[in-house]
Amino acid sequence: MKPKKATIHDIAKELNITASTVSRALNNNPRISEVTKKAVLGMAKDLNYQPNNLAAALRKGKSQLIGIIVPTINRSFFSSVIRGVEEVANKLNYRVIVSQSNEDIDTEIATLNALLNARVDGVLVSIGKNTNRFEHYNSLIEKGIPLVLFDRTTNEIGTSQVVIDDYLGGYLATEHLIKQGCKKIVHFTNLKQVNIYKERYRGYLEALKDNNIPFNQSLVYESNMQLVDGRKSTEKLLASKQEFDAIFSASDYAAVGAMQVLKENDINIPRDVALVGFSNEPFTSFTDPPLTTVSQFPIEMGQAAAESFFEILDSKKKKFIPQKTVLQPELIIRNSSLKEGR
Amino acid sequence: MKPKKATIHDIAKELNITASTVSRALNNNPRISEVTKKAVLGMAKDLNYQPNNLAAALRKGKSQLIGIIVPTINRSFFSSVIRGVEEVANKLNYRVIVSQSNEDIDTEIATLNALLNARVDGVLVSIGKNTNRFEHYNSLIEKGIPLVLFDRTTNEIGTSQVVIDDYLGGYLATEHLIKQGCKKIVHFTNLKQVNIYKERYRGYLEALKDNNIPFNQSLVYESNMQLVDGRKSTEKLLASKQEFDAIFSASDYAAVGAMQVLKENDINIPRDVALVGFSNEPFTSFTDPPLTTVSQFPIEMGQAAAESFFEILDSKKKKFIPQKTVLQPELIIRNSSLKEGR
DNA sequence: TTGTATGCGTTATCAC
DNA sequence: GTGATAACGCATACAA
Numbered sequence: 001m002k003p004k005k006a007t008i009h010d011i012a013k014e015l016n017i018t019a020s021t022v023s024r025a026l027n028n029n030p031r032i033s034e035v036t037k038k039a040v041l042g043m044a045k046d047l048n049y050q051p052n053n054l055a056a057a058l059r060k061g062k063s064q065l066i067g068i069i070v071p072t073i074n075r076s077f078f079s080s081v082i083r084g085v086e087e088v089a090n091k092l093n094y095r096v097i098v099s100q101s102n103e104d105i106d107t108e109i110a111t112l113n114a115l116l117n118a119r120v121d122g123v124l125v126s127i128g129k130n131t132n133r134f135e136h137y138n139s140l141i142e143k144g145i146p147l148v149l150f151d152r153t154t155n156e157i158g159t160s161q162v163v164i165d166d167y168l169g170g171y172l173a174t175e176h177l178i179k180q181g182c183k184k185i186v187h188f189t190n191l192k193q194v195n196i197y198k199e200r201y202r203g204y205l206e207a208l209k210d211n212n213i214p215f216n217q218s219l220v221y222e223s224n225m226q227l228v229d230g231r232k233s234t235e236k237l238l239a240s241k242q243e244f245d246a247i248f249s250a251s252d253y254a255a256v257g258a259m260q261v262l263k264e265n266d267i268n269i270p271r272d273v274a275l276v277g278f279s280n281e282p283f284t285s286f287t288d289p290p291l292t293t294v295s296q297f298p299i300e301m302g303q304a305a306a307e308s309f310f311e312i313l314d315s316k317k318k319k320f321i322p323q324k325t326v327l328q329p330e331l332i333i334r335n336s337s338l339k340e341g342r
Numbered sequence: 343m344k345p346k347k348a349t350i351h352d353i354a355k356e357l358n359i360t361a362s363t364v365s366r367a368l369n370n371n372p373r374i375s376e377v378t379k380k381a382v383l384g385m386a387k388d389l390n391y392q393p394n395n396l397a398a399a400l401r402k403g404k405s406q407l408i409g410i411i412v413p414t415i416n417r418s419f420f421s422s423v424i425r426g427v428e429e430v431a432n433k434l435n436y437r438v439i440v441s442q443s444n445e446d447i448d449t450e451i452a453t454l455n456a457l458l459n460a461r462v463d464g465v466l467v468s469i470g471k472n473t474n475r476f477e478h479y480n481s482l483i484e485k486g487i488p489l490v491l492f493d494r495t496t497n498e499i500g501t502s503q504v505v506i507d508d509y510l511g512g513y514l515a516t517e518h519l520i521k522q523g524c525k526k527i528v529h530f531t532n533l534k535q536v537n538i539y540k541e542r543y544r545g546y547l548e549a550l551k552d553n554n555i556p557f558n559q560s561l562v563y564e565s566n567m568q569l570v571d572g573r574k575s576t577e578k579l580l581a582s583k584q585e586f587d588a589i590f591s592a593s594d595y596a597a598v599g600a601m602q603v604l605k606e607n608d609i610n611i612p613r614d615v616a617l618v619g620f621s622n623e624p625f626t627s628f629t630d631p632p633l634t635t636v637s638q639f640p641i642e643m644g645q646a647a648a649e650s651f652f653e654i655l656d657s658k659k660k661k662f663i664p665q666k667t668v669l670q671p672e673l674i675i676r677n678s679s680l681k682e683g684r
Numbered sequence: 685t686t687g688t689a690t691g692c693g694t695t696a697t698c699a700c
Numbered sequence: 701g702t703g704a705t706a707a708c709g710c711a712t713a714c715a716a
Contacts, residue, residue, distance in 0.1 A: 005485075007709055018687050023711055033685060054405060054461045055709035058396045058692050065439075065460075072425065074641075076624075079421035083414070086442060090453075095439050095460050097407075100428060111432070118407070118437050119396045143347075227628075256628050263630070282418075283625030286569075286598050288605065299416075349693055360703050365695060373701055397693030400708050 006047035014043050026051065057119065064094050066309065067115035068124040071103045071152075076282050077298050078126065081150060084302020085124060092310065094121075103128040109136050122146030122309045127154060146312035150305040151296075153195070160308045162301055162325040166196045169294040169329035170203025173248050173276045176292070176331055178211045180339045182246035182274055186219045188233055188254045197225075200250040200278060219244060223254065230257025238265060245273060246337070252277035252284050252293055259287060259336070274337040290334035297327055348389035356385050368393065399461065406436050408651065409457035410466040413445045413494075418624050419640045420468065423492060426644020427466060434652065436463075445470040451478050464488030464651045469496060488654035492647040493638075495537065502650045504643055504667040508538045511636040511671035512545025515590050515618045518634070518673055520553045522681045524588035524616055528561045530575055530596045539567075542592040542620060561586060565596065572599025580607060587615060588679070594619035594626050594635055601629060601678070616679040632676035639669055 008022040015022075017036065024032045025040035043049075057063040066089055070078040086096050097120060101108035108128050115123060122145060125137070129152075137157045140147050150162040177185050187204050190197045201220075208215050221237065223229035230249060234257065237244065249255035255277030262273055269275050269289055277284055280295035304325045312320055350364040357364075359378065366374045367382035385391075399405040408431055412420040428438050439462060443450035450470050455478075457465055464487060467479070471494075479499045482489050492504040519527050529546050532539045543562075550557050563579065565571035572591060576599065579586065591597035597619030604615055611617050611631055619626060622637035646667045654662055 008711095009709080019709085020688080020711075021686055023709095024686085027711080031685060036685085050455070051459050052400075052461060052709050053459045054396055054400045055692090056711070058394075058400055058694090058708090059710045059712085061692070063396060073428070074418060074421040074425045076416060076418065079416040082440070083416045083442065086415070086440070090441070090456070093456075095441070095456065097437050097439050098424070098428070099432070099437070100425065113392070114432070114435075114437065117393050117395045119394060283628045286625045286629055288630040351693080361693085362695080362704080363702055365693095366702085369695085375701060378701080394693050397708090398695070400692090400710090401694045401696080403708075 005052075006044075006049040007052070008049075010047055011040060011043045011049060014047070015039055062121050063119045065097055065118060065120045066094050066122055066124060066306070067097050067099065067112075067118070067120035069099050069101055069108065069111055069115070070126050071128050072100050073098055077151075077279060077296065080298035081126070081302035081305070084299040084304075085306045086302075087299075088303050088306035088310075101128045101131075103130055105131045105133065112136055112140075116140075116145070120145075122148070122313065124148045124150060124305050124309060126150050126152045128152075146309050148305050148308045148312070150301055151196070158322055160312060160323045160325070162304045162308055162327070163196075164296045164301065164327040164329045166199035166329070167203040167206075169278060169296075169331075170200035170248075170250070171207045172203070172329065172331040173200075173278065173292075173294055174204045174207035175211070176333065177246040177248060177274055177276060177337060178207065178213065180246070180270070180274055180337060183213055184216070184219065184242075184244040184246070185213075186221065186237060186244045186247040188221050188223065188225065188230060188247065188249035188251065188258070190225045190250070191222055197250050204248060218242060225249075225251035225254045227253045227257040227260075230254030231261050232257075234258040234261040246275070247273060248276045250278045252279045252281040252291065255291055255293070256283070256287060259291070270335065270337050270339055274339065276337050280332055284332075285334065287336070289336045292334045292337035293332050295330045295332050297330070301327060347394075348386075348391040349394070350391075352389055353382060353385045353391060356389070357381055404463050405461045407439055407460060407462045408436050408464055408466060408648070409439050409441065409454075409460070409462035411441050411443055411450065411453055411457070412468050413470050414442050415440055419493075419621060419638065422640035423468070423644035423647070426641040426646075427648045428644075429641075430645050430648035430652075443470045443473075445472055447473045447475065454478055454482075458482075458487070462487075464490070464655065466490045466492060466647050466651060468492050469494045488651050490647050490650045490654070492643055493538070500664055502654060502665045502667070504646045504650055504669070505538075506638045506643065506669040506671045508541035508671070509545040509548075511620060511638075511673075512542035512590075512592070513549045514545070514671065514673040515542075515620065515634075515636055516546045516549035517553070518675065519588045519590060519616055519618060519679060520549065520555065522588075522612070522616055522679060525555055526558070526561065526584075526586040526588070527555075528563065528579060528586045528589040530563050530565065530567065530572060530589065530591035530593065530600070532567045532592070533564055539592050546590060560584060567591075567593035567596045569595045569599040569602075572596030573603050574599075576600040576603040588617070589615060590618045592620045594621045594623040594633065597633055597635070598625070598629060601633070612677065612679050612681055616681065618679050622674055626674075627676065629678070631678045634676045634679035635674050637672045637674050639672070643669060 008019045012019045012022045025037045099111040147159045153161045221233040277293040280293045284291040350361045354361045367379045441453040489501045495503045563575040619635040622635045626633040
């Protein structure tokens with residue numbers, strides 16, 4: 001019923017050779033004759049042999065496993081990053097173990113330890129919002145375990161990072177609105193947060209400056225950037241009676257909240273107010289009107305993170321200098337920001 | 343720079359005891375004195391000991407790893423299922439390895455083999471659309487490796503399954519439209535597919551029957567159920583000049599396609615045509631109007647799948663009878679189907 | 685090109 | 701309660 005799994009010893013016995021020879025044949029070792037190799041491969045098939053990676057991992061000291069920690073897996077951005085990681089990893093015969101930190105630092109630490117116990121060969125992390133201590137990551141580096149940060153990164157950890165150019169994204173979004181003729185551009189941001197929002201804000205400021213549009217602090221709304229926050233900010237904005245002809249929200253969710261409130265107040269998008277979000281979440285193409293936004297290329301980010309990991313792995317001997325990979329964002333122009341006749 | 347990782351032997355040496363004692367202390371073996379246990383735990387901490395799960399796995403013949411195969415990870419439904427699996431698994435000290443089949447049977451087989459080589463203790467699968475051979479899964483069962491199917495299942499594999507009651511979902515959606523006063527209800531489906539669409543269709547038929555509404559075959563549109571397919575079906579529908587007052591699409595994506603085309607033709611939703619989708623994809627609450635749909639509770643499905651796996655694991659000795667877990671869907675009523683004044 | 689011997693880190697079995 | 705020993709399945713240094 002439950003036949004013992006075949007090992008290299010079983011193959012060896014059948015062929016009257018030793019396990020080491022079998023091992024060599026299976027691993028494409030050059031020091032092996034074509035005939036025995038063929039015989040081994042054939043017998044392996046006959047016996048339905050399945051290599052035990054566990055044993056190999058123990059012996060070699062590497063598991064062919066990559067750990068990846070994200071705040072939550074069921075967000076389009078993160079699951080797409082994982083998809084990218086998986087693509088690259090699988091090609092090189094690595095598997096991916098995923099865990100979620102749920103934005104909680106204790107969970108993050110516990111999950112990291114679990115991954116280490118599973119003897120992953122390296123860890124890819126997007127840091128939780130509330131993570132303010134980084135010893136657990138720095139001790140990883142001391143132990144020589146490859147670590148790559150992506151998207152939510154920090155400079156307090158001396159390791160390779162993969163991010164997009166959020167500054168450029170903010171700049172492109174704002175510049176686009178200016179080109180559409182907008183002059184009073186509201187900005188939704190979250191200044192308390194990780195770098196990403198600050199950078200987008202910086203891009204917004206710079207684009208205004210480059211186009212000689214005076215900056216107006218009262219057009220900047222700070223919030224937690226979820227849908228409901230976008231609604232609230234827009235309501236406040238309307239109540240303030242300030243004039244504005246565009247909103248650049250540094251989050252797609254807040255942008256959708258703004259869209260809802262604007263429509264509820266019979267303000268036409270894009271004619272009266274042009275609207276731009278950030279992230280290119282899948283739903284942005286389904287809104288009415290479809291939302292102009294900035295793509296962060298999550299799959300490509302995952303691929304780059306995986307490649308970064310393998311670079312660290314390969315250069316294990318020499319002194320490795322952490323790399324910062326900066327991906328270029330792309331403005332996805334849709335109807336929410338396209339003024340007629342332009 | 344790269345200090346050798348501490349093992350139980352190191353701990354043993356420091357305390358002048360043997361590795362077996364250390365192992366027992368670490369594993370809460372009853373045959374150990376409190377004092378030595380404390381000493382071991384203390385020393386483990388001092389030496390920054392991290393258990394090597396690989397070695398334990400090899401010795402024990404179980405890896406504490408669960409493999410999970412989904413068509414694609416970056417779809418809200420699947421990533422949410424994975425989230426549910428992870429929650430349950432981590433609590434029991436299991437890790438989750440994810441892989442994607444990309445709806446390709448060869449990839450599916452290769453990925454399954456990779457998981458087996460990694461010596462996962464079991465596999466959770468949602469079958470690819472084009473998978474029509476199942477030997478690779480059945481051979482798993484013969485080998486005694488726990489296998490659980492979820493959502494996209496088939497009865498050709500004799501193992502535990504977790505699904506939602508798609509029939510009921512279809513029934514609830516249709517019944518709701520009827521209660522809103524709709525009598526000519528179009529249905530978008532995909533009959534060639536796996537069970538799920540057939541079941542939703544069956545629910546549609548039954549609800550019509552129970553409410554004495556004659557079935558009209560020409561109101562049923564078959565397609566691949568993506569957004570573009572929903573658009574095409576709706577265009578055909580309009581061109582056919584048939585009268586209809588509602589559309590029940592067995593996919594949210596096709597429903598959004600329908601929404602777009604209806605709006606483009608100045609057909610008011612829900613006044614002229616009520617619209618219901620299926621899956622409760624995140625974007626359905628962002629459309630205009632928000633889309634009525636059927637929730638499949640993906641996180642709960644993941645939890646149930648994981649629990650099913652552990653049940654098989656626990657009952658390993660006795661003869662195990664495959665269980666079919668059927669989750670209840672829930673109709674999420676939003677404005678796309680709410681006739682005014684009702 | 686192949687064989688021999690050893691060990692990766694852990695746990696299970698037996699003995700004491 | 702603790703110790704000694706073997707074994708899980710594989711890969712590698714060394715010999716031949």
